[in-house]
Amino acid sequence: MNDNPNTNPERVSKIISFRKKNPSADALAKGVLQGDKTALARAITLIESTNPKHSIQADFVIEKCLSVKTDSIRIGITGVPGVGKSTFIETFGKTLTRLGKKVAVLTIDPTSALSKGSILGDKTRMQELVKDPNAFIRPSPSGKSLGGVARKSRETVMLCEAAGYNVILIETVGVGQSEVVVHSMVDFFLLLKLAGAGDELQGIKRGIMEMADAIVINKADGDNKKRANLAKAEFTRALHLYPPKVNNWTPKVLSCSALEETGIHEVWELINKYITINIDNGYLDAQRQKQNKYWVLQTIEDQLTQNFYNNKEVKRQLDLLLKQVEQRKISPFKAAEALLGKYRDNIAKTKS
Amino acid sequence: MNDNPNTNPERVSKIISFRKKNPSADALAKGVLQGDKTALARAITLIESTNPKHSIQADFVIEKCLSVKTDSIRIGITGVPGVGKSTFIETFGKTLTRLGKKVAVLTIDPTSALSKGSILGDKTRMQELVKDPNAFIRPSPSGKSLGGVARKSRETVMLCEAAGYNVILIETVGVGQSEVVVHSMVDFFLLLKLAGAGDELQGIKRGIMEMADAIVINKADGDNKKRANLAKAEFTRALHLYPPKVNNWTPKVLSCSALEETGIHEVWELINKYITINIDNGYLDAQRQKQNKYWVLQTIEDQLTQNFYNNKEVKRQLDLLLKQVEQRKISPFKAAEALLGKYRDNIAKTKS
Numbered sequence: 001m002n003d004n005p006n007t008n009p010e011r012v013s014k015i016i017s018f019r020k021k022n023p024s025a026d027a028l029a030k031g032v033l034q035g036d037k038t039a040l041a042r043a044i045t046l047i048e049s050t051n052p053k054h055s056i057q058a059d060f061v062i063e064k065c066l067s068v069k070t071d072s073i074r075i076g077i078t079g080v081p082g083v084g085k086s087t088f089i090e091t092f093g094k095t096l097t098r099l100g101k102k103v104a105v106l107t108i109d110p111t112s113a114l115s116k117g118s119i120l121g122d123k124t125r126m127q128e129l130v131k132d133p134n135a136f137i138r139p140s141p142s143g144k145s146l147g148g149v150a151r152k153s154r155e156t157v158m159l160c161e162a163a164g165y166n167v168i169l170i171e172t173v174g175v176g177q178s179e180v181v182v183h184s185m186v187d188f189f190l191l192l193k194l195a196g197a198g199d200e201l202q203g204i205k206r207g208i209m210e211m212a213d214a215i216v217i218n219k220a221d222g223d224n225k226k227r228a229n230l231a232k233a234e235f236t237r238a239l240h241l242y243p244p245k246v247n248n249w250t251p252k253v254l255s256c257s258a259l260e261e262t263g264i265h266e267v268w269e270l271i272n273k274y275i276t277i278n279i280d281n282g283y284l285d286a287q288r289q290k291q292n293k294y295w296v297l298q299t300i301e302d303q304l305t306q307n308f309y310n311n312k313e314v315k316r317q318l319d320l321l322l323k324q325v326e327q328r329k330i331s332p333f334k335a336a337e338a339l340l341g342k343y344r345d346n347i348a349k350t351k352s
Numbered sequence: 353m354n355d356n357p358n359t360n361p362e363r364v365s366k367i368i369s370f371r372k373k374n375p376s377a378d379a380l381a382k383g384v385l386q387g388d389k390t391a392l393a394r395a396i397t398l399i400e401s402t403n404p405k406h407s408i409q410a411d412f413v414i415e416k417c418l419s420v421k422t423d424s425i426r427i428g429i430t431g432v433p434g435v436g437k438s439t440f441i442e443t444f445g446k447t448l449t450r451l452g453k454k455v456a457v458l459t460i461d462p463t464s465a466l467s468k469g470s471i472l473g474d475k476t477r478m479q480e481l482v483k484d485p486n487a488f489i490r491p492s493p494s495g496k497s498l499g500g501v502a503r504k505s506r507e508t509v510m511l512c513e514a515a516g517y518n519v520i521l522i523e524t525v526g527v528g529q530s531e532v533v534v535h536s537m538v539d540f541f542l543l544l545k546l547a548g549a550g551d552e553l554q555g556i557k558r559g560i561m562e563m564a565d566a567i568v569i570n571k572a573d574g575d576n577k578k579r580a581n582l583a584k585a586e587f588t589r590a591l592h593l594y595p596p597k598v599n600n601w602t603p604k605v606l607s608c609s610a611l612e613e614t615g616i617h618e619v620w621e622l623i624n625k626y627i628t629i630n631i632d633n634g635y636l637d638a639q640r641q642k643q644n645k646y647w648v649l650q651t652i653e654d655q656l657t658q659n660f661y662n663n664k665e666v667k668r669q670l671d672l673l674l675k676q677v678e679q680r681k682i683s684p685f686k687a688a689e690a691l692l693g694k695y696r697d698n699i700a701k702t703k704s
Contacts, residue, residue, distance in 0.1 A: 155685070241590045
C-alpha cells in the first residue's frame, strides 16, 4: 500500500482537485481531517480572508475540526533577527520528522504586513523542510492588529492539529508584543540566543527571558564554541536567581549548532521531558484551559476597546483631552470619564 | 517667625479646626496647598470615600491642586514580606527628612481590604517616622478592584505633592499585580531583597526583577554581611545579562542594613544620580507624560470591561460559554463573539 501522500495516486488526484475548483467547506473540512496539505492550506486561506463569505466557510471548517483531540505539542520559538531561527527550525524540524513526527511551522510576525517583516514570509528560508512530506510551513498571516493576527494563528494551530500535525512550531521575533501572544498559545517557550556577552542582547525585549522555559545558545560551533559554553554557564547562573515558575520548572540552558546539527536532539529531549512531567502533573492541560479562557476574555476586551477607539466622537476628542492632561488642566481619571461620557452619548444618539 | 507647622499657634488652631467641623472643599484645598497635614488627610479620606457627595468635593480639591508643578520624586519600593520594608522605609525616610526633604509614605496593598493585608495598615510599623513633622504616612486605600485602589493612590500622590512633599515613597508587596500598578506611577522602582540564594525568592513574582531600577540587598549586617556581598555580586552579574532599559540605565545593586543604618545614604545617592541624569536627558518628564496617558487609557479600558462583566446577561452566560470552550464545543473566538452579541442585545433592550 502506498501511504506517501505525495505519490499515492488517489491522494494526488485529490490534491489536484483542491487546487482546481472552489471546494465546499464540507469537502475542505474532510480534506483537513484526512491530513491533506492543500486542503489545509486552503482552509487557512479562508481563515485569513477578510471576505465575510469566507469567514462563514472558515467557521464551518473550524467547527468540524474543533472536537478532534490530539496529543500535539505546541512550541514557541523566539530570538532576535540574526540568531539563526530559520536554520534552527529547519534542522530541528528535520530531526523531528525523522523521528516520525508531523511538524507544522507557523510564523507570527505582525510587522510583516507593513515592512515585509523581520521574518521573511517566503518558504526559501527552509529549503529542505519545505520539501519534507511530513512538514507544513505557513508564513505569518497579515493583519493590521496583533489581536487579529493572533486569532488567525490560533485557529491555524487548531486546523494543523486536526490535520495530524503533532508538533507545532510557532516562530516569532523577540520584539514588540508578538512574543507575548505566542507565549499565550504554546506549551513550551524557547528563546534562541547567541554567545558573546552584552551586545547581542540589545534587540531583545525586556521580559522575554522570564517567559522562556529554555534558552538555547545557537551557533555553538567553530571558534564560537568556547564562548557559547561560557554564555551557557552564565545564563544558567542567572536563571537560578529568578523565582521558579508556577509548575516548579527551572528554565534550562542548552547550546547547539543548527548548522553542524549538534545539540539539536538534546533540545528535543529537554522539551519531551518537560512535556512528560507536565502531562503527568496535570499542568499542561490546566495551562491550555487557562489559555483558552485567556483568549475568550482577551478577544472580548480587544473588541470593546476597539469599538471605543473607533468611535467618531472619541476620535475627535481623544487627542484634545490627552493634551489637557499633559498641560495639567485635567486629571487622567477625569479625562477618562469625559471620554467615556462622550462615547455613551454618541452611542445613544446613533441608536435613537 | 515660627515656621514649624506643629508649634506655630495659627497653624495649630487651623489643624484643630480641620479636625472639628466638616470643612468646605475650598478650605480643604487651601489647607492642602498650605501643607497642612490634617487637611491633607481629610482630603485623602474624601478621595477614598464611596459617597458620591464626597467624590464631588474630592474632585474639587484635586482640580485646585492639579496645576501645582513640583520637583517631587516618586519612588516605588517592593519586596516580599520579611525583607524589612518597614524598617528600610523608616530609616530611609528619616535620612531624607534630615536632608530637609518632606517625605510622604503611601502603601498600595490591594489585599488589605480582605485580609487586613500583607502590609500592616496601621502606623505602628514606623514609630519614629510617624512622629517626624516632615513625614506623612498613609496606609493603603481599601477597594475591591486594583484599578480603584490605584486611582485613589495616584490622586493621593498628587495631593501630597501639592502639599509640599517632595519625596513620595510608594510601598507595595511583590505579589499579584500591585507592583505593576506602582511601577506605572513612579520615577524610580526599587526592589528590596535578602541575601541567601534561592529560597528567599520564592515569594516574589516573575517579572519584577526586570522592572527594578535598583536592587537593594537588605539586612547586610552581622553574620549576614558576607552573604549580602556575594548576593550583590551575583545580582550585578545577572542584571548585566538583561537588555538595557530604554533610557540606557543598567539597574544597580546595592546592599544596606536598615537596622544598623548603613548603606542607606548610598541608596539615596544612587536615586539622586538617576533622577539628575534622567531630568537632563528629558526621560523623566517623558515617562510621566507616558504614565499619564497610560492612566487615561487604562481607566477607560477598565471601565469598558467592568461594564461588560457586570452586565446581567453576560454574567448569566459567561460560565456556560467558558464550559463549552473547555469541552471543545465552541472556539474561544466564537464564544467571545457570542458574549459580545448578547451584551449588545441586552444594552439595546435596556435602552429602548
